Amino acid sequence: xxxTNTRTPVLxxxxxxxxxPTPRGTVKAVRDLSFAIYPGETFALVGESGxxxxxxxxxxxxxxxQPGRITGGKxxxxxxxxxxxxxxxxxxxxxxGISMIFQNPMTALHPVLTxxxxxxxxxxxxxxxxxxxxRALQLLKQVGIPDPEQKLKExxxxxxxxxxxxVMIAIAIAxxxxxxxxxxxxxxxxxxxxxxxxxxxxxxxxxxxxxxxxVSHDLGVVSQVADRVGVMYAGQIMETADTxxxxxxxxxxxTIGLIRSMPRLEEEERQPLEPIPGSPPxxxxxxxxxxxxxxxxxxxxxxxxxVPVVELAEGHWSRCHRAEEIYRELGGGRVE
Amino acid sequence: xxxxxxxxxxxxxxxxxxxxxxxxxxxxxxxxxxxxxVALFAxxxxxxxxxxxxxxxxxLPPSGAHPFGTDNFGRDVFARVLYGTAIDLQxxxxxxxxPFCFGVVLGAxxxxxxxxxxxxxxxSVDVMTAFPFLVLVIAIVAFLGGGLTNMxxxxxxxxxxxxxxxxxxxxxxxKSMEYVQAARTLGFSRGRxxxxxxxxxxxxxxxxxxxxxxxxxxxxxxxxxxxxxxxKPPSPEWGLMIAEGRSFLFNGxxxxxxxxxxxxxxxxxxxxxxxxxxxxxxVKGQ
Ligand SMILES: Nc1ncnc2c1ncn2[C@@H]1O[C@H](COP(=O)(O)OP(=O)(O)O)[C@@H](O)[C@H]1O
Ligand SMILES: [Mg+2]
Numbered sequence: 242x243x244x245t246n247t248r249t250p251v252l253x254x255x256x257x258x259x260x261x262p263t264p265r266g267t268v269k270a271v272r273d274l275s276f277a278i279y280p281g282e283t284f285a286l287v288g289e290s291g292x293x294x295x296x297x298x299x300x301x302x303x304x305x306x307q308p309g310r311i312t313g314g315k316x317x318x319x320x321x322x323x324x325x326x327x328x329x330x331x332x333x334x335x336x337x338g339i340s341m342i343f344q345n346p347m348t349a350l351h352p353v354l355t356x357x358x359x360x361x362x363x364x365x366x367x368x369x370x371x372x373x374x375x376r377a378l379q380l381l382k383q384v385g386i387p388d389p390e391q392k393l394k395e396x397x398x399x400x401x402x403x404x405x406x407x408v409m410i411a412i413a414i415a416x417x418x419x420x421x422x423x424x425x426x427x428x429x430x431x432x433x434x435x436x437x438x439x440x441x442x443x444x445x446x447x448x449x450x451x452x453x454x455x456v457s458h459d460l461g462v463v464s465q466v467a468d469r470v471g472v473m474y475a476g477q478i479m480e481t482a483d484t485x486x487x488x489x490x491x492x493x494x495x496t497i498g499l500i501r502s503m504p505r506l507e508e509e510e511r512q513p514l515e516p517i518p519g520s521p522p523x524x525x526x527x528x529x530x531x532x533x534x535x536x537x538x539x540x541x542x543x544x545x546x547x548v549p550v551v552e553l554a555e556g557h558w559s560r561c562h563r564a565e566e567i568y569r570e571l572g573g574g575r576v577e
Numbered sequence: 578x579x580x581x582x583x584x585x586x587x588x589x590x591x592x593x594x595x596x597x598x599x600x601x602x603x604x605x606x607x608x609x610x611x612x613x614x615v616a617l618f619a620x621x622x623x624x625x626x627x628x629x630x631x632x633x634x635x636x637l638p639p640s641g642a643h644p645f646g647t648d649n650f651g652r653d654v655f656a657r658v659l660y661g662t663a664i665d666l667q668x669x670x671x672x673x674x675x676p677f678c679f680g681v682v683l684g685a686x687x688x689x690x691x692x693x694x695x696x697x698x699x700x701s702v703d704v705m706t707a708f709p710f711l712v713l714v715i716a717i718v719a720f721l722g723g724g725l726t727n728m729x730x731x732x733x734x735x736x737x738x739x740x741x742x743x744x745x746x747x748x749x750x751x752k753s754m755e756y757v758q759a760a761r762t763l764g765f766s767r768g769r770x771x772x773x774x775x776x777x778x779x780x781x782x783x784x785x786x787x788x789x790x791x792x793x794x795x796x797x798x799x800x801x802x803x804x805x806x807x808x809k810p811p812s813p814e815w816g817l818m819i820a821e822g823r824s825f826l827f828n829g830x831x832x833x834x835x836x837x838x839x840x841x842x843x844x845x846x847x848x849x850x851x852x853x854x855x856x857x858x859x860v861k862g863q
Contacts, residue, residue, distance in 0.1 A: 304761055306753075307691060336764030349755040351774060363763050412763065422762075 249319070250277035251420050251452045252301070252339070257314035259293070259300050259476075266525035270296040270309065272476040278420065283446065283453040285463040285484075287499065288473030291521055294456045296476075298422045301454075302335055318420070336366065340413040344425035346405035350397040356381070356408055357393040360415060367416045380411040383448075385441060403434035407441065414445060420452045427462060439466050460499045464488055469556070472496050475522055475532035480564075482557035492551070492559040492568040494539045531560070539563050602853020608846035616663035625653035627660040627813045636829045646831035648822065650811075654831055657813035658839050664814045665843065668729065668798035669791045675733035677787050680740025681780060687741070688748030688779075689771050698741065705738045714797060718806045728807045732797055736790070740783050747779035781858045788851035792844040799840065815840050 259271035271293045278284045286294050299305045301316050303323055316323040318338055323331065343349040351359055357377055364373035381389035384407040397405055406426065413421060423442065427435035443466050446453050457463050463470055463484075470487045471478040472495060480493035491497050498517035519536035522528075531537070534544040543562055551564040561567070615622065631651035639646045645654035687698040705713070717731035751757060752775060760770050799816020801807030808814040810821065815836040822833030 302762055304758065332764045332766055334764075335762055341759070341762040343755050343759060345755055349759045351756045351760075353778065366764055409759070412759075416764075 248279050250279050253277045253317040255315040258312045259296050260312045261309035268524045270476050276471050278452045280452055281450045283455055283467045285455040285467035285470045286473050287460050287463050290458050292473040293476040295424050298424050337416050339420045340418040341422040342409050342413045342426050345429050346402055346409050349409050363412050363415050384411045402430050406438055422454045424456045461503045480559040486557055492553050492564040493561045494537045495533045599853045599856050601849045605846055605849030605853055615659055616666050619659040622659055623656040625656035627657045628811050639831055645835040648832045654835050658835050661813040661815045665795050669795040672729045672732040672794045673791055676736035677740055680737035681744050684741035684744030685748050685776055688745040702738050723806045725808055728801055743783045744779055748775055751775045751779050785851055785855040788847050788854055791847045
């Protein structure tokens with residue numbers, strides 16, 4: 242991935258913090274999160290449910306539900322800080338510069354408007370109605386909807402889950418965004434359809450030179466399409482590296498846990514899945530030190546006090562005291 | 578049943594609301610058409626004057642000449658019921674329209690924006706619901722004075738509460754739906770999302786409620802007439818007629834009964850219509 246680093250990122254997230262005040266205390270849903278996405282690249286955020294992936298996506302577009310809010314950090318789209326931008330200017334970025342698709346295609350489309358209305362209305366934010374109508378048809382073809390003329394006239398409930406997600410994607414890419422945020426875009430779909438949707442996203446990305454932030458709880462899904470991966474836990478990125486390195490030479494115990502709990506179909510002697518023992522911490526009462534320490538087989542006393550950031554190679558770093566050790570030990574071999 | 582429903586839904590006719598409407602909806606609509614026709618053409622449907630007194634025809638029982646009989650002033654009860662239709666429908670319509678619009682707007686704003694606006698509104702709703710509906714209306718009418726206009730103002734000032742509640746609750750549900758989120762990620766403004774996406778979906782329960790509320794409002798109007806706080810005699814408003822006929826129940830039962838049946842007919846009309854509409858909109862929302 243050396244080529245990407247010479248270009249300037251589409252999106253740079255720096256030290257992002259999101260907090261939600263609750264009766265039990267302040268939930269720190271996103272903590273000191275930093276990453277960058279380059280043009281045409283796919284960056285994946287992976288982590289267990291509740292690790293703050295959706296919150297991160299919403300924070301990027303500044304669409305966090307009350308009472309949650311961004312309490313620190315920058316979200317740079319090129320050199321505009323979205324965290325500081327006026328609501329009006331943000332509306333231009335939403336859908337135009339950055340778009341988003343959601344997990345559940347059943348509820349993400351308007352239930353009582355035809356597909357055409359929904360596409361045309363979105364497109365009309367950027368062009369005239371007649372232009373929008375022509376483009377709507379073209380978009381449906383582009384996302385691989387069979388019989389697009391007919392489908393334009395139909396309502397969301399008349400389409401299958403996969404088709405609905407395709408329509409969602411068509412609407413999201415309608416205005417040619419430079420970055421697409423995809424929050425668990427395949428989680429609600431059948432396995433076969435999951436693969437088709439991932440392939441479609443990859444195709445569209447190549448054709449439109451669009452950057453993709455792919456969010457998933459499933460490392461298996463992510464590893465098929467992502468260039469780089471950030472592994473999220475308790476609102477932080479614990480390890481980030483290019484996909485091949487992350488899977489082959491992980492340097493964080495949590496990453497190793499995720500890899501081991503991944504079903505591997507291609508292997509002859511199928512190993513039993515090993516779920517990571519324990520459960521994620523309560524984000525309202527986080528103790529100092531590493532949030533993964535209570536579940537970690539490698540943990541030592543110092544882990545309960547502070548967390549370092551260790552750089553293992555260019556673009557590969559890990560928040561673990563024993564990162565170097567793990568990296569060296571597993572060097573070259575597969576994680577078993 | 579399920580497979581039949583899916584089969585019929587795929588037929589072109591079933592996609593339009595005309596195809597999906599239930600028999601009760603059509604019955605209600607037909608009855609409403611009758612009511613409106615009566616209200617508009619009362620003059621053509623009877624030769625009698627609803628107001629002018631005639632002391633030669635006092636307290637005649639129903640007959641060919643006077644199908645609903647005559648009252649203690651010798652006025653034809655059939656004519657009075659026909660002329661009363663326009664008055665009661667007008668009360669029902671106007672005293673519903675204002676509180677409906679007011680309640681829907683307040684509920685939508687409170688639900689969508691939340692925070693202080695929402696707290697203030699819901700607090701005042703709580704206060705309003707602490708008093709019985711009719712007591713509040715009577716208090717306001719007593720303060721403003723009787724008559725049609727003041728009565729409509731009084732009813733409007735109280736009747737918006739359930740609409741604000743219903744719409745607010747629905748907006749809260751709709752607001753958290755992904756498609757509303759999705760609309761924001763696409764760059765639609767909040768105002769536009771409320772008006773064009775949230776409200777049309779959130780308004781359904783309010784519309785259904787409104788249809789059944791019509792009859793309650795007509796009855797409130799009639800009750801006020803009955804109490805001498807609404808429309809004044811000699812107007813042929815149904816409630817007033819029932820109030821006046823009350824003292825003749827033994828020697829002229831028809832004076833109070835006939836306008837009572839008219840109220841009943843109107844009530845059934847809007848109940849059927851409301852029921853049918855609820856079915857229609859429920860299917861649409863799925
Ligand atoms: N309204 C809320 N009140 C309290 N905590 C919340 C609220 N919304 C989200 N959270 C917390 O924020 C964290 C991040 O949630 P989310 O971003 O949805 O996770 P993910 O998408 O990775 O599953 C979760 O631990 C969740 O418990
Ligand atoms: Mg999520």
